[in-house]
Amino acid sequence: MTHRPFLKYPHKCLRTAADPVEIITDETRAIWDEMIEAMDAMPGVGLAAPQIGVMQRLAVVDASDERGKAVRMANPEILHQSTQLRDHEEASPNLPGVSAAIRRPRAVTVRFLNEQGEVEEKDFVGIWATSVQHQIDHLNGRMYFDNLSKMKRDMLVKKARKLAR
Secondary structure, eight states, X not given: OOOOOOOOTTOGGGXXXXXXXXXXXXXXXXXXXXXXHHHHHTTOSEEEGGGGTOOBSXXXXXXXXXXXXXXXXXXXXXXXXXXXXXXXXXXXXXXXXXXXXXXXXXXXXXXXXOTTSOEEEEEEETHHHHHHHHHHHHHTTOOGGGGSOHHHHXXXXXXXXXXXX
């Protein structure tokens, strides 16, 4: 199976909020499978559907060492977040070649529809929490570098464009 290509920033889909998922279908599960393949090919620890041009609120996260532990989420929303923050170097296949240290809550509790279409609440800590928050940003039409100052963001985008030439 091959996956759809990663959209390149500044594609408008990357700046558009994704549509809620009403029901989990076989098509939804097939999109998740494709997303996991794309995530593993990066390699990365998460992927949101808009990154490959699917405008649905779908995300996958797998920060396990051995892989194969992907959490599939539809309509993820953060219910609680820790007051303790953590810095982590974040990147995106949509803006290749660059990364930035982003400060986010160290732990989050997220509610989402799982693969069976059931509402699930799950706690994520460390890199898992960072990745979930990163994917939710994508679902809301935001990129990780939107968390930087304007000057740092502009420098990052300029560097990525230079590398792309």
